[in-house]
Amino acid sequence: MRPSASESPRRLTRGPIDVAALVREVATVDHGGVCTFVGTARRTSDGKEVDLLRYDGYAAMAEKAIEEIVSEAMAKHPGSRVTAVHRLGTCPLGEASVAVVAAAPHRDAAFAACRFAIDAIKSRAPIWKQEVFKDGTAWVGDPGSFQAAARRGGSDEP
Amino acid sequence: MNLRVLLFAGLAERAGAREWRLHDVDEATTVGSLMAALRARHPFLAAVPFAVARNHVIAADGDLLADGDELALLPPVSGG
Numbered sequence: 001m002r003p004s005a006s007e008s009p010r011r012l013t014r015g016p017i018d019v020a021a022l023v024r025e026v027a028t029v030d031h032g033g034v035c036t037f038v039g040t041a042r043r044t045s046d047g048k049e050v051d052l053l054r055y056d057g058y059a060a061m062a063e064k065a066i067e068e069i070v071s072e073a074m075a076k077h078p079g080s081r082v083t084a085v086h087r088l089g090t091c092p093l094g095e096a097s098v099a100v101v102a103a104a105p106h107r108d109a110a111f112a113a114c115r116f117a118i119d120a121i122k123s124r125a126p127i128w129k130q131e132v133f134k135d136g137t138a139w140v141g142d143p144g145s146f147q148a149a150a151r152r153g154g155s156d157e158p
Numbered sequence: 159m160n161l162r163v164l165l166f167a168g169l170a171e172r173a174g175a176r177e178w179r180l181h182d183v184d185e186a187t188t189v190g191s192l193m194a195a196l197r198a199r200h201p202f203l204a205a206v207p208f209a210v211a212r213n214h215v216i217a218a219d220g221d222l223l224a225d226g227d228e229l230a231l232l233p234p235v236s237g238g
Contacts, residue, residue, distance in 0.1 A: 039238050055237065056166050056167045056170070057237070058164065058166055058211070058230055060214060061214045061230065086237055086238075097237075097238065121237060122237055123235070125235060125237050126211070126230070127235055127236070127237030127238075128166055128167035128168075128236050129236040129238070139167045139168040139171070139233070139236070140236035141206075141234045142168040142205075142206045142233055142234075144205045145167070145168035145171060145172075145206070
């Protein structure tokens with residue numbers, strides 16, 4: 001018997017997210033629609049250039065939170081199968097920081113389940129994003145956390 | 159009783175630590191009274207609002223703590 005999507009043990013990863021593997025995990029011949037959302041590391045934040053993103057997470061609680069969200073999404077949309085993975089640690093520009101895949105018999109439920117899950121992950125999972133700029137770092141939502149980059153030895157030193 | 163307090167993101171950075179181990183805490187301590195004591199000792203905790211999780215569940219100020227509890231200070235989340 002094929003395990004249900006909710007039995008997937010890992011909702012967090014410290015490396016690249018394999019979106020195609022997530023699609024294979026949930027999509028079956030009973031599904032006529034598969035909706036994928038991939039959140040990626042963007043080059044700018046409020047007009048400022050970002051070098052890369054780093055994610056901190058309360059892993060044990062975030063695993064549980066994402067697991068619950070996936071279960072809720074499937075319960076809201078009978079016949080759907082949903083999976084999600086969030087990245088922790090360093091995320092280079094352009095790479096996926098989070099991915100949700102929802103497969104359902106018809107597209108409306110696939111879109112709705114996917115939308116519900118990504119919105120819930122962003123608002124409920126204990127995960128924090130740090131933006132790394134040329135001149136320092138800041139945790140998103142914590143403006144006082146800006147820390148100037150340590151000056152590189154050499155070039156501007158007398 | 160002994161407790162662990164986990165810190166994340168900007169709070170961990172300000173603390174210079176990801177975990178505080180607290181020893182010989184009074185038995186009658188609640189989440190709220192412990193937070194008041196921590197805020198008095200670590201003024202940087204006022205820098206950002208945070209929720210408190212107790213053993214992975216969001217806690218209320220009135221919750222009584224028990225030996226071995228894992229508390230976590232959770233600033234507003236920003237995943238995605």
